[in-house]
Amino acid sequence: MRKLLIIVIVLVVLIGCSEFMKRMVVKELEFSLKSVSLIEYDISTMTVKVALKAYNPNDIDAVIDRLDYSFYINEKNAANGTTGRKVTVKAGKTETISTNLKINYLNLGSAILKAVKEKKADFRVDGTVFVETPVGAITFPIELFYP
Secondary structure (H helix, E strand, O other): OHHHHHHHHHHHHHHHHHHHHHHHHHHHOEEEEEEEEEEEEOOOEEEEEEEEEEEOOOOOOEEEOEEEEEEEEOOEEEEEEEOOOOEEEOOOOEEEEEEEEEEEHHHOOHHHHHHHHHOOOOEEEEEEEEEEEOOEEEEEEEEEEEO
C-alpha cells in the first residue's frame, strides 16, 4: 500500500511538473506581428484584422492562457483588446493568433491624417501574455512592430 501511495505521488508530481513546464516555455516563444488588414470601414470607424505569430522553438508544447494587448497606429493608441482564449503552440511549430479590432477614427486624430497623406502606417502591439499556474498568473511582456 505504501509503494502504491509513493507511485501515485510521484506520478502527480511528474504530471504537474510537465504541465508547469508547458506554461513556463511561453517566455521562450518568438512573437511577431504577421499582418494588419482592413476588413471594413464606414464614416466613423474601421475594423481591422490583426494577426500575431507565435513560434515555439522548444521541444514541448507551450500554452498561452490569455493575451491582452494595445494596438497602435503611428504611435497613437487605436484599440485595446484580449484574445480571451487559450492557445497551444505545438513544439517546433508556429501558431497564428488573430483578432478583429473596431477602431474609432476620433481616437486617432493626427495619426489617421498622417496615414492617409503618406498612404502607409506603422503599427505596433504592446501586450502581456498570461500563463495561469496553481499559485497565480505569471505574465510576460511583448512588443511587436509592423512592417
